[in-house]
Amino acid sequence: MAQLLWLALGVLLLASSVADAATANYTFTVQSMKINQLCNSTDIIAVNGQLPGPTIDVFEGDEVVVDVINASPYNLTIHWHGILQKLTPWADGPSMVTQCPIQPNGSYTYRFNVTGHEGTLWWHAHSSFLRATVYGALIIRPRNGTAYPFPAPDQEVPVVLGEWWSQNVVDVEKDAVMAGQLPSHSDAFTINGLTGQLYQCANETFTAVVQPNTTVLLRVINAALNTHLFFKVAGHNFTVVAVDACYTANYTTDTLVLAPGNTVDALVYTGAAPGSYYMAVEPHHTLSPAATTDASDGGSVATGILLYNGTSATATPAMPAMPNNSDSTTANDFYSGLRGVPAAVPSPVDVNMTIQLGLGQLPCDAAQTNCSVNAFAAAMNGVSFRLPTQMSLLEAQFGNASGVYTADFPDGVPPNGTAMVEGTKGLGTFAPGNASAYNLVDPVARNTIAVPAGGWAVIRFVANNPGMWFFHCHLDAHVPMGLGMVFAVENGTTADSMLPPPPADLPVC
Numbered sequence: 001m002a003q004l005l006w007l008a009l010g011v012l013l014l015a016s017s018v019a020d021a022a023t024a025n026y027t028f029t030v031q032s033m034k035i036n037q038l039c040n041s042t043d044i045i046a047v048n049g050q051l052p053g054p055t056i057d058v059f060e061g062d063e064v065v066v067d068v069i070n071a072s073p074y075n076l077t078i079h080w081h082g083i084l085q086k087l088t089p090w091a092d093g094p095s096m097v098t099q100c101p102i103q104p105n106g107s108y109t110y111r112f113n114v115t116g117h118e119g120t121l122w123w124h125a126h127s128s129f130l131r132a133t134v135y136g137a138l139i140i141r142p143r144n145g146t147a148y149p150f151p152a153p154d155q156e157v158p159v160v161l162g163e164w165w166s167q168n169v170v171d172v173e174k175d176a177v178m179a180g181q182l183p184s185h186s187d188a189f190t191i192n193g194l195t196g197q198l199y200q201c202a203n204e205t206f207t208a209v210v211q212p213n214t215t216v217l218l219r220v221i222n223a224a225l226n227t228h229l230f231f232k233v234a235g236h237n238f239t240v241v242a243v244d245a246c247y248t249a250n251y252t253t254d255t256l257v258l259a260p261g262n263t264v265d266a267l268v269y270t271g272a273a274p275g276s277y278y279m280a281v282e283p284h285h286t287l288s289p290a291a292t293t294d295a296s297d298g299g300s301v302a303t304g305i306l307l308y309n310g311t312s313a314t315a316t317p318a319m320p321a322m323p324n325n326s327d328s329t330t331a332n333d334f335y336s337g338l339r340g341v342p343a344a345v346p347s348p349v350d351v352n353m354t355i356q357l358g359l360g361q362l363p364c365d366a367a368q369t370n371c372s373v374n375a376f377a378a379a380m381n382g383v384s385f386r387l388p389t390q391m392s393l394l395e396a397q398f399g400n401a402s403g404v405y406t407a408d409f410p411d412g413v414p415p416n417g418t419a420m421v422e423g424t425k426g427l428g429t430f431a432p433g434n435a436s437a438y439n440l441v442d443p444v445a446r447n448t449i450a451v452p453a454g455g456w457a458v459i460r461f462v463a464n465n466p467g468m469w470f471f472h473c474h475l476d477a478h479v480p481m482g483l484g485m486v487f488a489v490e491n492g493t494t495a496d497s498m499l500p501p502p503p504a505d506l507p508v509c
Helices: 128-132 169-179 328-337 393-398
Strands: 002-007 023-037 040-047 056-059 063-070 078-081 107-113 119-125 135-141 155-164 188-191 207-210 215-222 228-233 238-243 246-253 256-258 263-269 276-284 302-308 357-363 374-380 425-427 455-457 467-472 484-489
Touching: 023 056, 056 063, 063 078, 078 107, 119 128, 119 215, 119 263, 128 155, 128 169, 135 155, 135 215, 155 207, 155 228, 188 276, 188 302, 215 228, 215 256, 228 328, 246 328, 256 263, 256 328, 276 328, 393 467, 393 484
Parallel strands: 002 484, 023 063, 056 135, 155 215, 207 302
Antiparallel strands: 023 040, 063 107, 078 119, 119 135, 155 188, 215 263, 228 256, 228 276, 238 246, 238 263, 276 302, 357 374, 425 455, 467 484
16 A cells, blocks of 8 residues: 655645636647657657647646547556646646546546746656656746746747657566566657757757847756756857746856756857757766666767758757766756745744655565566665555545555654755765755755755655645656655645545546
8 A cells, every 4th residue: 555644734725816817728639659760660659649749838827728538558647747736636647646547548638727837847648658758848938917037038949858769668667567677778868859860860850940149048858757867059058047947046057957857947148150059968877877878878969959040951060068977066066056036935844754765676576477586676764655556546535545545654753864954955964954054045946856866855845735746756767666655735624725526537447
């Protein structure tokens, strides 16, 4: 049974004015399609015949309605990554946490509001490894009458970074689980679904045509399944203005660093000599040593092109000098250089807990038919998470069902040497500090945090949204091993702080 930490809902949800809000309607048809890439013709699962899938482009405060039609042969759900889902927990999407999956030939309508969000987020499948190809951008613009807290760009370019397997990704996960091993390496990285020119048999490259001497907003998304990434553009610097749809203080750098799930909004000024410039992405292995890829180990990178208008499309692009794959200094400098927009940090703290992440081995389970002696396993505080199979956790919470989960997640006193500092992260262990040493002025608000190998991170959040909320590793190779848990937030005492009933079309198991 799943194990959870229960949190009491102690604050009222604040309602924002939505007088000028609209309803944005989308239809997602999920189905098989054939892609020719890396000398292979591969059948993948995608939305509306696109890779990446369609971009959802809305204004802050809008209601989003997405009809998902599952014409694929697999069970699936869609998760709206980074959306708070205030009082819409049934739309969150993690399979068997907030819903049973949409079965083949089934459908489900996701309804949620984007009040309180501005910037770049994304959506993706949240069942098995399907998110390797089922993903797309989710852009939330300031509503009418408001503006970005930085000069308006002249052009915007979504840049969705991904990983590519030349085999069926559902089989990749299944084979790994049955053998108790890590999944096979990806064969390439992609920029907006294309590998670029440096891979063998590469035949297509994403190209963004830009005007000279203008400001371009790159909306960069790491949709890779298992890999922490470096991203650069030859001959240009970035001014980071937001991460994970939360504004930051302006930060200038020549390298963006993104964990799986992260987004970065960065301004690029096209003041270089007119020409052709590679956008390049490669993995950073230090923070995800179990997720290296053969393609990157061979020195290849995925590329796109930033092409100045008037430059020949056949011009040889300039290549940026990429960091070494194990360059943790560049990654740490990027993260430590980010500062959030000063805001009220949640205080005082009502509940303290420490979660230790563990990766190791356990004896093979009887169901792991290709496993030999031991299997890779993962745990939080010694508990390896397993999803239910007959009912989602949210349905069990709403209906007070028994036998689905236990509310006894071990969250006791931190072990010696593992105390952490609020609002920051780092490598190694250190003794407890005091509040004067914490960054409670401008920590960066994020929905996904890269925890360094052998390191730590500390977060604060307000438990003001009743429901079941999946807290898990976003290196998807670790999720079947058990690296996750669920925060169960109880109902409050007012009508606007109570778990709503499930929608009529909620899929059944």
